Amino acid sequence: MDTLKQLRDELTYEYTVTKKFFENYPEGKNNYAPHDKSMKMIELVTHIGSIFGWPVVMLETSELDISEADHTEKVENKAQLKALLDKEYNASIAALKAASESDLEPSWKLTMNGEKLMEWTTYGAIRHALDQITHHRAQLGVYYRLLDLPIPASYGPSADDQSF
Numbered sequence: 001m002d003t004l005k006q007l008r009d010e011l012t013y014e015y016t017v018t019k020k021f022f023e024n025y026p027e028g029k030n031n032y033a034p035h036d037k038s039m040k041m042i043e044l045v046t047h048i049g050s051i052f053g054w055p056v057v058m059l060e061t062s063e064l065d066i067s068e069a070d071h072t073e074k075v076e077n078k079a080q081l082k083a084l085l086d087k088e089y090n091a092s093i094a095a096l097k098a099a100s101e102s103d104l105e106p107s108w109k110l111t112m113n114g115e116k117l118m119e120w121t122t123y124g125a126i127r128h129a130l131d132q133i134t135h136h137r138a139q140l141g142v143y144y145r146l147l148d149l150p151i152p153a154s155y156g157p158s159a160d161d162q163s164f
Contacts, residue, residue, distance in 0.1 A: 003104060007126055008096045011055070014133045015089045018048060020152035021140055022085060025078045034146050041143055046075040046084065048136045053088030054129040056095045058122050063109035066117075 022045065026032075030042035039047070057064055075081050104123035109116050120128060134154075141151045150160040 003101055003123065004096050004099055007055070007123075007130075008093055010130055011052070011089065011092060011096070014130060014137075015052060015085070017152065017154050018052075018085060018133065018137055019082070021137060021144075022049075022078065022082055024144065024149055024152065025081060026147060026149060027078055029147065030076065032143065032147065034143060041140075042075060044136060044140055044143070045081055048133060048140065049075070049081060049084040049088060051088075051129055051133050051136070052085060053091055054132075055092040055126045058108050058125045058129070059095050059099050059103055061108070062106060063111055065111045065114065067113045 025045060030040060032041045033039060073084065075084055104121060104126070106122050108120055108122045108125040110118045110125075118128070137154070141154075144151050151158045153161045
């Protein structure tokens with residue numbers, strides 16, 4: 001089994017779907033949030049875009065302390081958002097192409113202030129990152145629905161892709 005190819009293929013699929021979501025990003029709605037406890041939309045999409053770069057970090061390190069992490073670059077508009085997505089995706093695809101299957105075996109930890117939050121194999125950590133893309137893109141879909149914006153298909157047609 002070629003696990004690295006499967007990870008690249010899945011990352012590419014998620015990139016393609018996310019790119020469609022980002023095409024629909026509404027300029028002028030950066031500060032929209034459906035609830036006081038929700039992230040602002042620009043923060044959410046920036047986070048989604050940055051997750052595409054996580055496989056690079058996971059392949060090059062054994063842990064990340066999120067209290068010390070240099071957070072994602074500032075994104076203020078759709079063009080910058082799309083550029084971030086492309087940059088992070090391309091970096092991760094390159095890292096996955098350069099990796100060997102054995103690079104997926106070591107332990108990888110997510111910590112905060114030195115305390116372990118989660119621990120996986122590097123493979124498990126990358127899988128978790130892919131799950132995070134799906135999770136946060138679904139959140140973005142809720143924002144879009146509440147703003148009456150079309151939601152692209154993800155894993156089958158959306159209500160905006162078909163008539164009922």
